Amino acid sequence: MSSGLKVKESAWCKKETEEMESVISFAEIMSEELAEQLEEENASSLDPSIAQYGLSPNELAQCKSDLELARKLQEEFDREYEMSLKSAETKEIRTKIEFGFERYHPSYDSDYDLEEELSEDDEDLREVAIDFLYSRPKDEFPSSGYMRDGSGHLITKHDKEIAERRNSEKVMHLPIDIPTGDVVGEKLSNRVYNKLRNYCKTDQRRNARVKDKDEKATNELSMDKVTRLIIYRFITTGLFDVIGNVIATGKESIVLRAIAHGDGVRLFEEKHCALKVFKMALSEFKNRSEYVQDDYRFKNPRRVLRIWAEKEMVRAGVKCPKPIRLRKHIMIMTFIGSNGIAARKLKDIEWIDQEIIYDTFLQVKEAMIKMFSDCNLVHGDLSEFNILYHENDVYIIDVSQAMDISHPRALFFLLRDINNVLEFFGKLGTKNLPSATELFNEITGLNMDPEKNLVVQVEHFEKDNRNVQLRCDKANPADMELRLYNAEVAETHNDLAEPYN
Known part of the structure; x- marks a missing residue:
């Protein structure tokens, strides 16, 4: 009965000719040798075009990640670039080639121009701000010299608060060499301002003073x-x-x-x-x-x-x-x-x-x-x-x-x-x-003792034996000048002052 019929294959039956899968134990799975064998098989299945960059399958096997692979490739590119530069130097010996880090730096020219424009704009804004700061409206009073505020109080131009603000404005107009500092918005009493003003005037007079002005x-x-x-x-x-x-x-x-x-x-x-x-x-x-x-x-x-x-x-x-x-x-x-x-x-x-x-x-x-x-x-x-x-x-x-x-x-x-x-x-x-005493006697016609101190002898002579005529001439200089002039004219018979008049 069963000889003419084809018997279906059972799910639990297997053909004798069917290859049986090898059974792998857990120890083999944990083996390092088996892991390396699997990695080599995967590397051999990669694109063979990578070999043109000089990387062997062993080196590829060492690359644990894409980052390491990229670094390897970049090193090869840099090596090729340096070799090309060296070859260019050998071809053109007279040509001097210099390379540095400039190619890795961005250009700052545009930034400099931008900074100059910004600095000019800042200066303009600063000038406008300073002008606005110092051009504060002044308190104006009518010709009568007094006015009433919003609450009805009487205010004069000599009001303490107004005078203090006015003093701070006056201080800013003192000479630049007076170190007053920035007093904009401050209040200065009349006493402080008067001291600063007096010091400024004294300093100016001291600097302008001329010696021996007479x-x-x-x-x-x-x-x-x-x-x-x-x-x-x-x-x-x-x-x-x-x-x-x-x-x-x-x-x-x-x-x-x-x-x-x-x-x-x-x-x-x-x-x-x-x-x-x-x-x-x-x-x-x-x-x-x-x-x-x-x-x-x-x-x-x-x-x-x-x-x-x-x-x-x-x-x-x-x-x-x-x-x-x-x-x-x-x-x-x-x-x-x-x-x-x-x-x-x-x-x-x-x-x-x-x-x-x-x-x-x-x-x-x-x-x-x-x-x-x-x-x-x-x-x-x-x-x-x-x-x-x-x-x-x-x-x-x-x-x-x-x-x-x-x-x-x-x-x-x-x-x-x-x-x-x-x-x-x-x-x-x-x-x-000659000695000092001998030369002194020869010039003056006096008779000083060479054995004694010449300075002491001169002092005694000045005190005791001074010519009386010289004292009279000192008391009456005009008479002496006239006498000497007449005596000289009598000797020369010429006017001595004529060549200089």
């Missing part, structure tokens, strides 16, 4: 407005054409070099002269009072400098710059030197020959004797700084502070001059120099 101080190396105007008049009259360099500066004056160019008609060759400008503000002359105090000629301070300038005109054979023209406190003198180069002072000369040194000392001694005996003057500041040496001749300069022998301390200044001269020539090793 004597019309000359600032900027004696070149004030009046001095420049006088020099300009000298130039227009043709005395000289150009003001050159500064020859010397002192505590009482400054000496400039003036040049008159040769024009072939009036003057055939270039001529040089010295322009001496007396300082009207003698702030550098600290011991000025020692020279002018008790001197009968220094009565009017407006005449002090003119008298000092006129002193240099009264010489009796003493070699010194010759005065050419005098106007107020400016004097034109002859130029001591050659080819526009001023003669050197004794301190600037390198002395070698002892005979020349001793001859120079004799000339200085002769000049001191003539100044005392013939001119009735004591230099007062004679030293190697105020003696010029030109063509083997000695010239005395800076006689402007010289004093008359009637001065109570004239002999003390003479003694100081003697010590300065002897000290200078003593440093040069000059032989046969």
Whole structure:
């Protein structure tokens, strides 16, 4: 019965020829070797185009994530880029290739332009805000000077609150160097504002104060407005054409070099002269009072400098710059030197020959004797700084502070001059120099004891044996000047003041 029929397969029956699936145990599932085998099978199933980037299946197996794979690829790209740069350098040897981090930075040019525009807009807004802040409406009062507020109270223009607000506005208009700070919106009492205003006025007066204003101080190396105007008049009259360099500066004056160019008609060759400008503000002359105090000629301070300038005109054979023209406190003198180069002072000369040194000392001694005996003057500041040496001749300069022998301390200044001269020539090793007492006696004609202290003897002489005639001359200076002038005119038969008038 069953031979002719096809028997259906049972769900529980299996063909003998059917392959049976291998049974895997739990231990095999947890095996690391089996896991690696499965990973290799998965890697072999990837796209074979990845191999062109130089990544082997082993390296791909090590990539646990997409991030690591991307890093590997990026490293290969960077390596290829650097190799291309190196090849370009080898091809073009002269070409210098530099690369850095600029390509990784964004461009900031547009940001700079934007910041400038924003800063300009901020400045404009700030100016508008400041103008609005300081342009607050002011309290206006009628001509009567009072008004009533909303509640009916009477308010005057002297109201305390209004005055305090007004004071804060006034403070903002004080000079900028007064550190008031920002007081906008603040209230200042009248007492505080008055103190600030008085301090401001005092500070301005202190800064604008001019020293020696009674004597019309000359600032900027004696070149004030009046001095420049006088020099300009000298130039227009043709005395000289150009003001050159500064020859010397002192505590009482400054000496400039003036040049008159040769024009072939009036003057055939270039001529040089010295322009001496007396300082009207003698702030550098600290011991000025020692020279002018008790001197009968220094009565009017407006005449002090003119008298000092006129002193240099009264010489009796003493070699010194010759005065050419005098106007107020400016004097034109002859130029001591050659080819526009001023003669050197004794301190600037390198002395070698002892005979020349001793001859120079004799000339200085002769000049001191003539100044005392013939001119009735004591230099007062004679030293190697105020003696010029030109063509083997000695010239005395800076006689402007010289004093008359009637001065109570004239002999003390003479003694100081003697010590300065002897000290200078003593440093040069000059032989046969006289002592201070011997030179003092030779100049003055007195008879001081060389064995005693010369300073003490001079003090006693000034106190006990001062010439009575000199005291009378000090009491009556005009009579003395007239007597000396008449005596000099009688000897020369000429008016001595005519060349300078």
